[in-house]
Amino acid sequence: MVEVKVPELAESITEGTIAKWLKNVGEKVNKGDDIVELETDKVNVQIAAEDEGVLTEIKKGEGDTVEVGEVIAVLDPNAAPGEAPKAAPEAKKEEAQPEAQAPKAEAPAAAEAAESHERLVATPAARKLARELGIDLKTVAASDPLGRIRPEDVKREATKPAASQAQPAASATAPKATENPAKPVERVRMTRRRQTIATRLVEAQHTAAMLTTFNEVDMTAIMDVRARRKDAFMKKHDVKLGFMSFFTKAVVGALKEFPLLNAEIQGTDLLIKKFYDIGIAVSTDEGLVVPVVRDADRKTFAEIERDIADLAVKARSGKLTLADLQGGTFTITNGGTFGSLISTPILNAPQVGILGMHKIQYRPVAIDKETMEIRPMMYLALSYDHRIVDGKEAVSFLVKVKELLEDPESLLLEG
Structure with a gap:
């Protein structure tokens, strides 16, 4: 028998959730075949078989939380395809036990407790220690700002007086509020x-002195360039000339002039980055992800547009890798695609700046004291970490972005 284990995924990922089994019990598995899809904090990862054989046992069902190194299935190299497994899958037996061992009236409460336990975020070491000490993780308060329970939290709970540990248990037995059928x-x-997105957004607001400054940009020049060049650009490069390449180039040009927007805080030091890996926020069914366009300062408009298009396809099809998401220095998000006129984007920690694009709207604009014209205008929002970026620098950065966008030819020189 060959055990299928959760492989090492990344330094920061120690566990995941079984999203979908790609092979069924009794099915032949070849070496290299993807057999299960694992949902992690950042991306979905497909685990490939390192050996071949027939899948005879699935130990963890869809929705179960598993840790790196844990056995989740068994392959039999000597079994014939379609051969019935010697024992029922462990996950299915566990589901059947509450019904067989407990009265039906208690089943909903047991299911609710199990669901609550699965939602807990704890390190593998903390879970192991809790089992050894007989501590219910639901009673443990996390000191980690990300909400993850660590071993020291479990030890602290174990040293509490017995009365304080009993109190949550007593309250847990209180009658549940009756739901109103109406x-x-x-x-x-x-x-x-x-869950990870929610935790990190709250963490960004708690750890950064976040402020937002606004401006607006006249999109006339860019829209004129796109109208004149889009067909030739598409024919030559086989990719559409969108707005994102202009904004990416403008951001790079402004970052070169105001480098603290391309930095991060590490303890008492500032890490000022001399490279420009720009994150582009992409909306998916599972939530917002921010894949990164690498070395944007060295790429042409076509290369940037192609990278963004490829990353968007990968994001929406669940094919992003951890490498696609790591190491961004600044982020651009476009709420205008959904009709947003103005918003305050939240920092993508540990970055200290994020630019929000919005809907292009035709509005009357005063050209001078005597002339009014209808122009395509867009509000821009720059959220920044005031701990290292002063208001003057943030406002100047956004003005620089505006100037570059309103004079697209300058992007060839500045960006």
């Missing part, structure tokens, strides 16, 4: 990625 609700468990 007010129907639907309870949907958050995906692991949505």
Whole structure:
């Protein structure tokens, strides 16, 4: 028998959730075949078989949380395809036990407790220690700003007086509020990625002195360039000339003039980056992800547009890798694609700047004291970390972005 284990994924990822089994029990598996899809905090990862054989046992069902190194399935090199497994899958037996061992009236409460436990975020070491000490992780308060329970949190809970540990248990037995049939609700468990997004957005607001400054840009010149060049650009490069390449180039040009927007805080030091890896926020069904366009300062408009298009396709098809998401120095997000007129984007920590694009709207604009024209205008928003970026620098950065966008030819020189 060959055990299928959760492989090492990345330094910061120690566990994941079984999203989907790609092979069924009794099915032949060849070496290199993808057999299961694992949802992690950042991306979905497909685990490939390192050996071949027939899948005879699935130990963890879809929705189960698994740790790196944990056995999730068994392959039999000597079994014939379609051969019935010697024992029922462990995950299915566990699902059947509550019904067989407990009264039906207690089943909903048991299911609710199990669901609550699965939502907990704890390190593998903390889970192991909790099992050894008989500590219910639901009673442990996390000191980690990300909400992850660590071993020291479990030890602290174990040293509490018995009375304080008993109190949560007593309250847990209190009768549950009766749901009103006239007010129907639907309870949907958050995906692991949505939980991570929620945690990191709150962390960004708690750890950074975040402010937002606004400006507006006249899109006339860019729209004129696109109208004149889009067909030739498409014919030559086989990719559309969009707005994102202009904004990426403008951001790079402004970052070169105001480098603190391309930095991050590490302890008491500033890490000022001399490279320009620009994150482009992409909306997917599972939530917002920010793949990174590498070395944007060295790329042409066509290369940037092609990178963005490829990353968007990978994001929406669940094919992004961890490498696609790591190491960005600054982020651009475009709420205008959904009709947003103005918003305040939240920092993508540990970055200290994020530019928000918005809907292009035709508005009357005063050209001078006597002339008014209808122009395509867009509001821009720059959120920044005031701990290292002063208001003057942030405002000047955004003005520089505006100037570069309103004079697209300058992007060839500045960007």
